[in-house]
Amino acid sequence: MDQQSSSESYPLISDEKLRYADTDRLGHINNTVFAMLFETGYVELLYGDRAPKIEGQSLFRISRLAIELVGETVWPGEVKIGTRVREIADSSVELEQAMFQEDRCVATAKCAVVLFDKATSRPCSLSPTMRQHLGKSMRVEN
Template identity: 45%
Template sequence: MNEETKGLRLEDFAGQAYDKLRYGDTDRQGHVNNAVFATFMETGRVELIYNPDDPLLGDGFSFVLAKLDINYIAEVLWPGTVEIGTRVTRVGRSSVTMQQAVFQNGRLCASAETVVVHFDQTTRKSQAFSDEQRAKLEGWISAG
């Protein structure tokens, strides 16, 4: 854990989601397998950027994952749930950098830096954000 992640709390994040742990998520050591953490991060991103009540994307557009850098801090144990925090740290021309964190029972278990790119499904290329999209994304920089 470094100074940037020390003291992180779920309340520090604009986006807050949770995942139920499955027995199949565990490995031979009895804790949740490291590969499952990528799924936790996906849940957090999707809950924030694909909110059907407040859509960010127009038809024919999506986000593609460009980077996922996970720091494993503590074990996650089955059974139970995890809470996932997601917030925007930087908005580029067509990409968004996010900080994410996974908590179990209030304890920080992992943090991540995630980059997604705004993607035009017709041209199969990145697409610059509109002013409206940029304003919404920048609003997610601070905690919710």
């Protein structure tokens, strides 16, 4: 993922206000907080107001999350989390994310989520409605 990408290259932008509790003793955002901040973006995509209701007893689970810290993130402040879909498979979705503070990319993430049936704990296929919804956030190749 291009670390220098602007937030405009992400169809979904989520905003988060940083908290003092998110910091280390030097005022930097602690590295353990980034997973929670990125969660804001993918949860909004998968479960937000514009997302279709998931059918049956299904839910999304993270199967992989890789975060790369590429710049200093400080408190006080806010961050923007950009989220886009890289690939849609039968029961899973690959996401790309980037976090920006004051228009600087400070972190990137690659995330894979799988739709599971709660009763069987097995993957299940994405509905056509969910595929269509996710397709609206696909990465556009330049």
